[in-house]
Structures are given as C-alpha cells and as structure tokens.
Amino acid sequence: MRTTVDLPEDLIQDAKERAARRRVSVSAVIEDAMRASFARDVAAARSIVKLPTYGTGGVRPGVDLGDNGSLLDLMDGTE
Secondary structure (H helix, E strand, O other), X not given: OOOOOOOOHHHHHHHHHHHHHXXXXXXXXXXXXXXXXXXXXXXXXXXXXXXXXXXXXXXXXXXXXXXXXHHHHXXXXXX
C-alpha cells in the first residue's frame, strides 16, 4: 500500500544508509522498524502484572505510599 508520511530528514537519511548496508529498500527498513516497535508495545502490555488485592481495597490507614522509609519499616514489622 502506498502512503505518504512526513519524517525528519535525519531519520530518512539513517533509513537510507541502513537500507544500503542491508541491500534492501527504504520501505523494508521502515516496515521492519514499525513491526519491531509494535512487537515491543505488545510485549510491554503483556508484562504488566495485575496484583491481587484483598479486603475493601486501598491502603491501610496511616500508610503513606510516598514515604519509602516508613513503608520499609512497616514491611519489616518495625512500625
């Protein structure tokens, strides 16, 4: 499919150089780059882990998620 996109000149130049080194078309280089980018997006989306929550949800009263020191103390049982 033919389409037109506007890309920065330096990016086009890099694509042309890569195409010449690989002896393929600039279109093939751009296609490979897009497929790799989309695959990374899919892999990143799959790596998101949903952690189970218990109770009514939310944090325990008095817990400040922005205070790493007190969170560590709480996890260590020193608080």
